Amino acid sequence: MKRIAIGVGENENIIQACHIFKEKHPETDINLIYSDDDLIRAVLDKKIDGVVRGSLPASNIMKELKEKYPNLSRATYVNGNGYEFLLTPVGIDEGNTVEEKFKITMNCIEFFKQVGKTPKIAVLAEGREDDFGRGKEVSNSIKDSRKLTKLIEENTEEEVKNYYILIEKAINDKCNIIIAPNGRVGNIIFRTLVLLNSWPSYGAVTFGINRTYIDTSRDQSIEGYVRSLILANDLAKD
The missing domain is CATH 3.40.50.2300 (Response regulator)
Incomplete structure (x- = not known):
């Protein structure tokens, strides 16, 4: 038992x-x-x-x-609009560096492979690609998203794309690993989708x-x- x-x-x-x-x-x-x-x-x-x-x-x-x-590290397992995806980072003190987010991404890839799913990765930033220069924080987030996307491309054969701030396109494209700019943003996305908009969640898988x-x-x-x-x-x- x-x-x-x-x-x-x-x-x-x-x-x-x-x-x-x-x-x-x-x-x-x-x-x-x-x-x-x-x-x-x-x-x-x-x-x-x-x-x-x-x-x-x-x-x-x-x-x-x-x-x-x-x-x-953690990744929330969300089931929305007929497909499942992992959202990470979601802890408010997690995912503050490119290296941290890369490690979490690789954990998500390994987890999905173990449960028989093909990873499709979306990297997010705090602005559109052409928003670079509109403030230090926005520009740093965009630079980090580019670095992270390149790092994933160099270390895995899985499909990955930088969607910048366009999370709606990542979801419409059925990406099943969504990497938020940091844990604070990820936590807000989780609360908006799951607690406010009632998307089903299984909780966060811990790696x-x-x-x-x-x-x-x-x-x-x-x-x-x-x-x-x-x-x-x-x-x-x-």
Whole structure:
């Protein structure tokens, strides 16, 4: 029997989600976790097959996990308009350099290959290509997006394109790995698509750790937490 642990904070949608999940997956044991420390212990516990953050705060948990796994990164798994894609970076302190975003991109590519999907990568920036020169931050973001696109092209055979600020074109082209300019922008995109516009999300897949850990928003719906439990259950090793 698989064992999945999930964090219970102030959002009671977690409890209802667990009941719904158990009706569909009675063979999986669910452990409810009520503190950051216990959740971290659950991630490291080899007797537990997968962990979902649920509605516990992320900051302390990610800080502790990054001390043990310094290359930790996340990508939110979104299903919108009939196709699935990974959105990254999404942590507000993640993806601040080209090197960080390149590592996350390579993790996303490897993950999709493991689940039998062909990566199609979109790199984003904080302006159009011809917006270069309209402020230091915009220009730096455009330069970084060009560097990142070139780095991906040189190190992988996967399809990649720099869409600059045109995320709508990346989505219309069915890109399944979308690289935001930084984690703050990625977090806003996530909240706009998932929490405001109700695009289904399975939570964030965590890379750089040899455990199944799904990061989630404290503001997620019942259905969102059910999807995260299903993803953790699917990825967990028997």
